[in-house]
Amino acid sequence: MNTLVGSRILIFSAGKPADKMALRLQRSGAFVKALNGQERDVLPLIKRWHPVLLIITDWTVDMAPWLNELLSLPVCTHLSVLALGADDEAHAMSALDAGASAYLADTVTESVLRAQIGTLLKNGHHWENTEVRQDPYIWINPESSRIRLNGSEIRLSRRLFRFLHYLALHPDRTFTASEIANVLSDGQKFIQENSVAAQVHRLRKYMEAAGAGEWLETVHGFGYRLTLPQKISFDVKLS
Template sequence: MSRILVVEDESAIAELISINLRHAGFEVVVAADAEQAQQEIDRVLPELVLLDWMLPGQSGLALARQWRSAARTKELPIIMLTARADEGDKVSGLDAGADDYLTKPFSTKELLARIRAVLRRKAPEALDSVVELGGLCLDPGTRRVSREGAEVKLGPTEFRLLHFLMTHPERVHSRSQLLDRVWGDHVFIEERTVDVHVKRLREALDKVQCARMVETVRGAGYRLTQQLDMLSAG
């Protein structure tokens, strides 16, 4: 289930968009201003942001520029929502880094079509790119994990877990965040499930001396580190 962050200060519009997106099968988080939006981005990176141009305080335009200049959010799909219909404004929005631009008022059908189009454009590169970290290589296309030619056998959940950790390295992820991003609909899954799969992942990685890359951060969650040489030497 794709998570969408809706950044909109008009609560009635935010509510209407949220209801329609949830009905279409998306998970929705709402932020009323730039500060709230940044907090949500820091907590869990969404698959896409619907960003209103006019926000209290920092504008959506400035926020889009800020996200494009940061390594973690430079590939974040952004659709700008605005009441401004001028071509110059549209160009400004796209120049700031928006992937698409929607002028209010818009139909739910058009909004969903634009969201799906942007997600389709972004998904192939994100899902199929080979990820390498600390000598460990993960290929989503062939679903293979290896280190220096030695293959690591992983179950589907461990594979998804490792893929997420490798694409978000050096960051601490809580168990609930991992449930969100790896399991998706986790209403009936206990947080302890994460510990079980992390244990299995470590056991599998141990065969290629990479188990210690998956670190437990006491009271916070888990982190994948690439400082393997330093760990091995210590």
């Protein structure tokens, strides 16, 4: 499976913007936010968006105390960190000692960078483990494989559970049939795009039993999206 697909990655740069890196990762299926700013801007975005990987570009030794403090916070317990900077031992050791999961010289090839990102995502807290909870409307617990909508528990197959969980992590985002097929098949291409509509129909029927069928919308000509009740959609929106 391509571990980039569906992963939330935050790229932080205090220097030159990392827009090109962000675009390449997005094209590989990741959800990416590129933050060009100050160190103090990182924590609020982590709290709001819950990335599984933080990539720090232009690493300097002076950033070590900040990273060490950041990773001591509960919200960063499952956060993997990749630091990119100068090709020397002092920079590498300062990042690793501060808690970075890995350090690479910023001159590495694209293939090496992607391989390292893939390894960190594979070993990290992937989106499948992220709970969605906004009582009394929606609760999705991956650990117990349980779902409640409007206070009523519904039972889904593993495939449909994965589908609804993924949509709930990205409310109001429209996904194409191709993107949904990849989610349903767990990246293994077992689901054809022309069967996505049938899977959506099945999921909507289960949701209707809990009075939530209208949350799963068909966006004609584009795909499908999950629209939560307006007063909670802002709280759970992750991308």
